[in-house]
Amino acid sequence: MSEITRGHGHGSNHLLAALSPPDLARLRPHLKPMNLKLRYEMERPNKPIEAIYFMHTGIASVVAEQANSTRIEIGLIGREGMSGSSVLLGDDQSPHSTYIQATGTGERIATKELQKATTESATLRRLLLKYVQSFMVQTAHTAIANARAKVPERLARWLLMAQDRVGGDTLALTHEFLGLMLGVRRAGVTEAVGDLQHRKVIKAQRGVIIVLNRKGLERIAGGFYGLPEQEYRRLLG
């Protein structure tokens, strides 16, 4: 498949690419290409989910909120996945928000259409539920990392996960936002970025982080990175 079709066709989303021809044919008429701009909210907490998104490029964050407005990321979605896990679990909403963290493109399908399709096709349902399973593992590993990892380790983990999903070396994000993602204060991110930069595994510019040495990042992240990715491959690779 050429770069151009990979960039624009259904194949650039791994889930759509893994669908059987009949299942893809079932969804195709309802899939609408979309540009996904920074901060676009795909799901709002406790509001009906209108559509599900299959990403081609860019990243979306799933963020959990708490009574006193503490917010923290519980998962990342890129071209390996989709939004709207809770729809697949039979609900039409969730207490989490999902929004674009890195601008990109994707395809959108109305919730009702996806519900109809997954009700009718067991193979489609099974495939998408496997993604939900891998997403649960990701969330669980986030819980471990939040409890046990130091900030530089958590940052390394996050950068690796982000890089997996955008596919390039350059990540456009501010320390402020990373702080939200990791659940630490902005100044703590700045220090961790400085640390990783000093170890020469990343290069930081204003609003941009460039991955220089992925292996090095993996070493720093240690066991906090990898298990969910391995599980994804087992389930869907």
Next chain:
Amino acid sequence: MSEITRGHGHGSNHLLAALSPPDLARLRPHLKPMNLKLRYEMERPNKPIEAIYFMHTGIASVVAEQANSTRIEIGLIGREGMSGSSVLLGDDQSPHSTYIQATGTGERIATKELQKATTESATLRRLLLKYVQSFMVQTAHTAIANARAKVPERLARWLLMAQDRVGGDTLALTHEFLGLMLGVRRAGVTEAVGDLQHRKVIKAQRGVIIVLNRKGLERIAGGFYGLPEQEYRRLLG
């Protein structure tokens, strides 16, 4: 329903109680009552799941593990739920372990039988997937708590969740185990227990914690407790 039947019949597990008569009839021949002893492992990481458990009394913990043997709890299961979420998502294993944290009773069904039943009955599948959804919310909230809550807050949250599931005021557990659950060292638990005891919301004895003031515990846990419980009620209550 009398206390006795609640204690021993299918009705004492909230999921089984919520099943439609045909769905319950479908499962009933395969459900086998079991005593669930402390530390009994219902699921081992990356091993095929042989059976799914619907608890009547007692608590099970779902624990995630990491390369360097760091372990931490990502969810609690009691009579409101079931083990084996990943089976409902179409997998036959998961990277997590599930074992009994407080001795009790329950019913067991072979994985194959449950798979068959959920394949055939859409209503059964939908109900159980809603529980999976509520469990995901619980895990996500654990991720928040691990990142942001202080140890006494986390302990309060855990005790409330445990009390919801055992239904009494007395919880039999050691500080050592609580440390594993909360992802902190044993001595940290001892201090937090002392703190809560000093605030007169619990009473601690050797191997036992007694909840004296549930409202007080909820105040201490703050926003770290409640959202998953509310979500459970919305989905299944």
Next chain:
DNA sequence: GCCACGTCGTACGGTTCCGTACAATGCAAA
């Protein structure tokens, strides 16, 4: 009754991270 072992209380220095504040730096609009 005594011993052994699991459990708990407590202490210590050291590290990480917080909350906060303020200055320096880039970028973009006027």
Next chain:
DNA sequence: TTTGCATTGTACGGAACCGTACGACGTGGC
């Protein structure tokens, strides 16, 4: 160029927690 604003660097005391250690306490087995 200048101005305004978002972003980043850095600093500070203080709080929370860690790793570790050791002694005290309870409970069950002998």
